[in-house]
Amino acid sequence: MDTVILSRWQFAITTIYHFFFVPVTLGLSTFLAVLETRYVITNDETYKKMVKFWGNIFLINFAIGVVTGIVQEFHFGLNWSEYARFMGDIFGAPLAIEGLMAFFLESTFIGIWIFGWDKISKKTHAAVMWMVAIGSNLSALWILIANSFMQNPVGYAIRNGRAEMTDFWALVGNPNVWYQFPHVLTAGISVGGFLVMAFSAWHLLKKNPHTQDFFRRSMRWAAGFALVGSLLVGLIGHAQGQFLAKNQSMKISAMEGLWETEQPGSFSVVALIDEKNQQNTFDLKIPKALSFLLFNDFSSEVIGIKELQAEAEALYGPGNYIPPVTLSYWSSRTMIGIGLLMILISGLAVLWSRVDGLEKRSWFLKLLIPAGLLPTVAITAGWLVAETGRWPWIVHGLQKIEDAVSPSITAGNIFFSLISFLILYGVLAVVGVSLMLKYGKSDPAAAVEKGE
Template sequence: MNALDLSRWQFGITTVYHFVFVPLTIGLSVLVAGMQTAWYRTRDPVHLRMTRFFGKLFLINFAVGVVTGIVQEFQFGMNWSEYSRFVGDVFGAPLAMEGLLAFFLESTFLGLWIFGWDRLSPRLHLATIWLAAIGTNLSAYFILAANSWMQHPVGYRINPATHRAELTSIGKVLTNSTALVTFPHVLFGAFLTGALFVVGISAVHLSRGRDTVLFRRALRAGLVVGLVAAVGVTVSGDVQARIMTKQQPMKMAAAEALYETSAPASFSLFTIGSLDGSQEVWSLRVPHGLSFMATENPNGRVEGINDVQRRYEAAYGPGSYKPVVPVTYWTFRMMVGLGLAAAVLALAGLWATRRGRVPGGRWFPRVALAAMTLPYLADTAGWIFTEMGRQPWVVAGLLRTRDGVSAVGSASVITSLVAFTLLYGALAVIAGGLMVRYARQGPPPETETRDGEPLPAFTY
């Protein structure tokens, strides 16, 4: 493998690993804030213990996510210096805003939340966790704005002397139509991840007869949030598909293995293609399905891979502008299928726990634990689809991936790739061990109160 392939593998591994922690941080931040709000309004110690328990798991996940996120940003200078040189003036602006505004907000108020249990008034302490949650969600928006610029560049000009992209409107970058539709999709996916995380842990404790009142409330709350989030993911994903059809027709065509332009276009349920992904061998399709999804018209016209390829060759010169079709096709289906499975499980869980019921038997915790993995796998598949489907561009229409890599040898990239993989493996063992340890430990015993205010809630 050459330095380009190795650099892509390293950035892909780093990004996917980091994003394992991101959606849970976003989702749990809001869920924990909601739990503390319930305690503030009712003064029910069950909600306080729930907040403390899931808050501790949230903090562990947040800490690991910060570490992996910092390493990810180092990749731009290490392996993608030409990309950084080309887009730094544009790409750096939303990332700087994320670091100076959003991350500062969430980390500062998260610190106040951790150490302020017996030092701040209940109302002020509640405000700190909500401000931390707002900061976490703002952080996601700025990062998505930067990524959306790579998918659909706006608010820039190319300097003819330096051949660099220069920022002309930060407003256009932050209100990029791609970012506006991607943000709710990512948020709903994060809420689904956090909700099913709460459901899985609660189900295990319920199956062992521990704190049934607390964990049944947590279970029901997680199932409700999970179902609402699953609906939100579906609706926002539908809107995103239409934007993608207009802005990145090759990605949509590859996602459906649609080789020839069609009107109407059918939706592929299952397609077998050639090994090189250059043509369809056999497929099972839903008539008019893709036309409706991509254009809101059951007879709408959708461009195929071959026509987009010819159009891009005329615009950008000779070369292949097709992504790896099998990867794009199957990751899209994994994302959609796993998301729908999570919605079905959330709905089934609400039915199984209706009217105060607590499901018995071994099947319930096993299904709930399996459900925890679905949003993670869907999130991962979605990001692989998003980034692989953009290839061969690192910035759509402006800079090819091969032109953004650093001028380093394969040996250097192999060294850093092996080092990162080993370090991330060790970090996964540590983080996973901590999460399992504190999840098994369960919520702390009910604390004494003084004048209606809790004593210190976090003891490590």
């Protein structure tokens, strides 16, 4: 196997793994900051207990997110040195700014938060949690500014054999950022909400009278979070799709498995995709629906993959510019399907937890437990669409993936690192998840005492 394939596998695996934990950090840090603010305002000790209890799960998750993030910071140099040389003038700056503006904030204040319960005032302690939440979400902003350049290059010139930044504000103002960042931010909110709902549901099913109130209240807050997150992530995702239709049409057409140009475009519900012969052997379609979804009318033309391939060849020279269509198609369907399901589930959870009907419906509580993983699956599918849909480009239109890999590393090197990461990440997943389960299932009073 060559170094490009191995490096892609390593980057994909370590990034996807890292991003199992990051959205939990994004969402739960905000969740905890809100709850702790409630504690300061109301002086209600239950809120403090809630912050400490959910804080345990947050911290276990946070630790894995942090350590797997270090790998990502250095990955561009390790495996993608030609990318680092070609793109460093643009890509390095947001990464450095992420360190200065976000990582320092997040990491300094998390230390104060964990150790500072009795050392600083209540108000300061709540403010410290806000700093953690702001730091985490800012870090997402800067890495997405960097990522958005790869999707939609702006504010640059090709000079001295590389891409050089000409307009920093264009980079920051890249429209792609302002779809992607809110999409990720609200996805994080939904993850936090669904995770807390899952553990709360488990406890409510136990019907332990001492903890019912605690988990009822947790559930109400989490359901609200999950609904707001799910609704917004869906709406923003829809807007993002419309942006991509104009901006990265190949990604959209691959997502839709649309080989031939259609006017108006019909939306495919289920299809069997034959990538080799560039056709769908089975396709269940809703007429005109795709035109409506992408362009808000029933008549717009949607360009097919084959025509886009011809356009790309005319522009960039001969080659294959078609991303993995089957993967894009099913990932996008997974993301959208789960997104809709999340709105439904969190909507019902909000409704029933308000009218106190949640505990009467134990089937629903049982459903909420596995549902805790839904947002994570959707997010992973979403990133697969975003990143594989960029294929064959590492930076859209500027550099191909095959030209970006480090020339000085061997397949043996990457085998070694890939296998090491697989083993270590596997162990961490088992240990981390078992700890989260242990603390998530523990009695809130006991966990607060032991876990701090």
